[in-house]
Amino acid sequence: DSGVTQTPKHLITATGQRVTLRCSPRSGDLSVYWYQQSLDQGLQFLIQYYNGEERAKGNILERFSAQQFPDLHSELNLSSLELGDSALYFCASSLGSGGAGETQYFGPGTRLLVL
Amino acid sequence: GENVEQHPSTLSVQEGDSAVIKCTYSDSASNYFPWYKQELGKGPQLIIDIRSNVGEKKDQRIAVTLNKTAKHFSLHITETQPEDSAVYFCAAPGGRSGGSQGNLIFGKGTKLSVKP
Numbered sequence: 001d002s003g004v005t006q007t008p009k010h011l012i013t014a015t016g017q018r019v020t021l022r023c024s025p026r027s028g029d030l031s032v033y034w035y036q037q038s039l040d041q042g043l044q045f046l047i048q049y050y051n052g053e054e055r056a057k058g059n060i061l062e063r064f065s066a067q068q069f070p071d072l073h074s075e076l077n078l079s080s081l082e083l084g085d086s087a088l089y090f091c092a093s094s095l096g097s098g099g100a101g102e103t104q105y106f107g108p109g110t111r112l113l114v115l
Numbered sequence: 116g117e118n119v120e121q122h123p124s125t126l127s128v129q130e131g132d133s134a135v136i137k138c139t140y141s142d143s144a145s146n147y148f149p150w151y152k153q154e155l156g157k158g159p160q161l162i163i164d165i166r167s168n169v170g171e172k173k174d175q176r177i178a179v180t181l182n183k184t185a186k187h188f189s190l191h192i193t194e195t196q197p198e199d200s201a202v203y204f205c206a207a208p209g210g211r212s213g214g215s216q217g218n219l220i221f222g223k224g225t226k227l228s229v230k231p
């Protein structure tokens with residue numbers, strides 16, 4: 001158990017809908033990262049938050065957004081969902097601001113299925 | 116930005132044999148290389164990592180080697196056991212350009228099967 005929690009474990013929704021994925025980092029970790037895992041693209045970085053502020057952005061679609069709250073949990077919002085958004089979404093956390101060499105610990109993931 | 120290539124995509128070994136997975140990276144400034152193991156239905160779990168100031172690191176049956184000149188690093192698992200069966204991912208830090216500072220760039224993964 002990495003100490004990172006994610007809810008829900010599974011999510012089934014329809015195209016055009018909006019969903020929110022939640023992540024709680026390990027106790028003491030200040031950074032939260034969101035990754036998307038699909039069969040064709042592998043593990044892709046979406047976005048990083050550090051102590052409430054956006055720190056780095058990857059291949060995140062404009063339909064997706066995230067935020068980190070004062071208690072350091074994070075939410076990833078996916079809107080106008082398309083079939084291609086079906087994937088595993090992982091949250092990871094690290095102790096500091098995420099400079100190169102900082103260990104990231106992954107949660108169990110949320111499996112999203114868009115029908 | 117960084118690019119990570121991982122080979123092979125699948126690997127089948129007999130229990131007790133060794134397994135080697137290789138990764139190459141493109142950014143010579145990269146200095147941290149973790150390996151993750153992902154079992155079915157679970158998130159990636161860090162199993163070992165290496166930093167660019169060392170060439171090899173061991174942890175029981177697992178070792179990682181790094182060749183900075185050639186920009187490649189490898190995972191070695193000795194005396195494989197059925198519970199080693201999983202997908203293994205290598206990673207390197209995202210490039211500094213474009214503001215991607217804290218993320219990891221992952222290889223495509225290697226599905227390791229250990230046959231009893």
